[in-house]
Amino acid sequence: MIEKATGIDRTATVILLLGMAFVLAPLVIAFVTATQSYQQFVQAGGIRFRISGHFLDNIRLIITETQLPRQLWNSFVISLLVAAIKCAFAFTATFALVFFENRMNRVIFAVTIATVMLPLELVVITTYQIVANVLMPVNWIVKATGIDWLADRIAGVRVPELRLNLLDTYIGIAAPIATSCTSVFIYRQFFLTLPRDLPRAAAMDGAGPLRFMVDILLPLSWTPLIATFMFWFIGGWTSYLWPLIAASTPDAQPAVVGLAKLATTDPERIPEVPMLMTGALFVSIIPVTLIAVMQRQIVRGMNLSEK
Amino acid sequence: MTANAIRLDCVKKSFGMTEVIPELTAEFAASEFTVILGPSGCGKSTLLNMIAGLERVSGGRIFIGEKEVQDVEPKDRGCAMVFQNYALYPHMSVAGNIGYSLKVARVPRPDRERRVRVAAEFVGLSGFLERRPSELSGGQRQRVAIARAIVREPQVLLFDEPLSNLDAQLRHDMRMELSELHMRIGATTVFVTHDQVEAMTLADRVLILNNGRVEQFASPHEIYHRPATTFVAGFIGTPAMNLIKVIGDGRHLRLADGTEIAPHGRTGPVVLGIRPEKIGIGEGVIASEVIYREDLGSHTSFVVRLNGEQEVNVATPIGTELAGLDQLYLTFPEKDLHLFDSANGQRL
Numbered sequence: 208m209i210e211k212a213t214g215i216d217r218t219a220t221v222i223l224l225l226g227m228a229f230v231l232a233p234l235v236i237a238f239v240t241a242t243q244s245y246q247q248f249v250q251a252g253g254i255r256f257r258i259s260g261h262f263l264d265n266i267r268l269i270i271t272e273t274q275l276p277r278q279l280w281n282s283f284v285i286s287l288l289v290a291a292i293k294c295a296f297a298f299t300a301t302f303a304l305v306f307f308e309n310r311m312n313r314v315i316f317a318v319t320i321a322t323v324m325l326p327l328e329l330v331v332i333t334t335y336q337i338v339a340n341v342l343m344p345v346n347w348i349v350k351a352t353g354i355d356w357l358a359d360r361i362a363g364v365r366v367p368e369l370r371l372n373l374l375d376t377y378i379g380i381a382a383p384i385a386t387s388c389t390s391v392f393i394y395r396q397f398f399l400t401l402p403r404d405l406p407r408a409a410a411m412d413g414a415g416p417l418r419f420m421v422d423i424l425l426p427l428s429w430t431p432l433i434a435t436f437m438f439w440f441i442g443g444w445t446s447y448l449w450p451l452i453a454a455s456t457p458d459a460q461p462a463v464v465g466l467a468k469l470a471t472t473d474p475e476r477i478p479e480v481p482m483l484m485t486g487a488l489f490v491s492i493i494p495v496t497l498i499a500v501m502q503r504q505i506v507r508g509m510n511l512s513e514k
Numbered sequence: 515m516t517a518n519a520i521r522l523d524c525v526k527k528s529f530g531m532t533e534v535i536p537e538l539t540a541e542f543a544a545s546e547f548t549v550i551l552g553p554s555g556c557g558k559s560t561l562l563n564m565i566a567g568l569e570r571v572s573g574g575r576i577f578i579g580e581k582e583v584q585d586v587e588p589k590d591r592g593c594a595m596v597f598q599n600y601a602l603y604p605h606m607s608v609a610g611n612i613g614y615s616l617k618v619a620r621v622p623r624p625d626r627e628r629r630v631r632v633a634a635e636f637v638g639l640s641g642f643l644e645r646r647p648s649e650l651s652g653g654q655r656q657r658v659a660i661a662r663a664i665v666r667e668p669q670v671l672l673f674d675e676p677l678s679n680l681d682a683q684l685r686h687d688m689r690m691e692l693s694e695l696h697m698r699i700g701a702t703t704v705f706v707t708h709d710q711v712e713a714m715t716l717a718d719r720v721l722i723l724n725n726g727r728v729e730q731f732a733s734p735h736e737i738y739h740r741p742a743t744t745f746v747a748g749f750i751g752t753p754a755m756n757l758i759k760v761i762g763d764g765r766h767l768r769l770a771d772g773t774e775i776a777p778h779g780r781t782g783p784v785v786l787g788i789r790p791e792k793i794g795i796g797e798g799v800i801a802s803e804v805i806y807r808e809d810l811g812s813h814t815s816f817v818v819r820l821n822g823e824q825e826v827n828v829a830t831p832i833g834t835e836l837a838g839l840d841q842l843y844l845t846f847p848e849k850d851l852h853l854f855d856s857a858n859g860q861r862l
Contacts, residue, residue: 404601407568412615412662413589422614426605 241265241485248481265485274457275486278465281377281454282444283493285461288381289443290436297390298432302420304391305398306406316395319388327383327449335452338379342369375459380450384443390435397431398424434508437501441494462490517545517702518579518592518669520565525584526573527560527726534560535726537574542719547696547703551713552723553749558706559674561723565704566593566672578670589618594663595672599679600655602647602662608634609643612661619666633665636695653684660692664699671696673705677712689715710750714738722746740852744859747787747852753815753827755787759856773821775800776846780853784862787852790815790827798845802826818842 240254244261251257269275304316327334337343346369349355355366373379401424409419425432447463454460457468466486470478498505520542527535534557542548550558563569565576567588576584583591594615602611613630621629634640637657647655656676663671673692677685693716696703707713713720714734722729722737722745730742741747747755760767762780769775775786791813802818805825816828828844853862 402599402601404597404599405603407563408595408597408601408603408662409614410568410588411566411593411595413618414614418618423603423605 237484243481278462282461284377285381286440286443289385290439292385293387293439294436301391301394322388334383338373342371380453430508434505444494519544521577524574528572545700546718549705549713549717550721556723557726558723562706592669594668596659596663596676598675600659615666633661637661671701671703744854756826758786760786783856785854785856790829792850793828794845798843800844802842
């Protein structure tokens, strides 16, 4: 329903403007500070609302003196991996849940949704152990089932301890944060809006389930896929705790972690706030550009219906 | 195009504890147009899905031609299907929709394009090949669905209530087209509907299904003029046949209060059936009170009550004027009476 009353219009405008000011204020402060030099900042004795001409110098400083450009690339690859893996897993899982009748479906769906209750922060130590050696579960199974004992007894062979360390690698940083039950929920709601006879028509046309998924379901799902992909890309970009733990060298760290490390912990020294603010703007350029370009798709995807 | 008969041999279907089709045996002759007619929930769509292979049988066998197919994949049964909601692929053009099955079957592109053109021409959609389904009207979408079904030259064509989403005029036109299409293609056709007009006009033979059981399987003429059960009698015709509980004393059939209805040699309780248009008006002896009337121009349709008891539909012959009457006198001609067993509803 669209109201035409001018009173409501004005009130809404005022509320929106207030909200905009609230959201934009930190950005404006960041930008203003980013134009100042370190000396100006120290002399002023804190954050002052004064635009100065040192923005390009600060940018140059970020590019030449810090690891941020390299870390920006890390962030890009990691976010891409996170978003792609999330979408791929959620899409195939939802496909299985919606289009294959199974009496366990409701239980599986409930369990999937329940994983919201188990954020990575809660299991960060075990996750670290596994990423440090992804073959650890295999070693464990070998021991638990007594295969190593048997091999030793029968063939006299010692089963070696398998090791594969994924810390400091892109996939090692991306994989643990790349599961998403929220997308399962979103895709499920979308799939349920599709005509029920669609998979049956495809079956009559000779297309098997995989063919149906690739030829029919995937092209129809572009809008929700792109919308969720954008969300998870930005989610991957801003994730902090796990990358901080999993990446120990500056070369492997994503930009958000690198940015935090720029702030010196030396209590004797005033932090280089202008450079930090420039770094923050620098790091957010890619997500902001993406949102600006993809706005329309994101909104359409959230409408959850075909066309 | 070759056509194959479809034979259902003791086919059963149940979903969990719910038995949808207890046990059904029927044969649909090659090139014949069979309509499966029944109220919603009678199992007619399930039956069609089992023939198509979209639903597994719980027991029994299905033959298409000489081949036993109940465990064969849908694509290998030689069936094609037209769905109620068209089920077109929204992201593909008309040509893409029609040709998808050929693409899956890896038919080479030139051959595929030729066959798509032929099928589109067949249903009068030649100029629309590049359009999306969303740019077409309901009738055109239905034609795309039909073209998609016939492009593979199937031996068996299955229709699942394909006309129920169209408006009355379009439905009439599509009926004519479907009838003509069947004559040109000659595939064995099974058409599921709950609309008796579609059944009567399209079918060579009608299978009337009720609670998963066959009530009658015969030509439309036979079904109208010799309904096998009270269910069929009460289902076919607008309004349907009147079914009146009477008792025979050996010479006459009487209502419960003793009113004489018609001469007949039967004794004991029976159900008497008579079509509204066969009831004689005016000269008769059975008094009835008019409780509702509809003047349809060509004729008038009455609902009357016999001796304060059973309600009966009566249709006047075309051109009769019977305005302002509160009472009608009726006769039930003996040759137009149908008698059914009062216990099991079977025709006597």
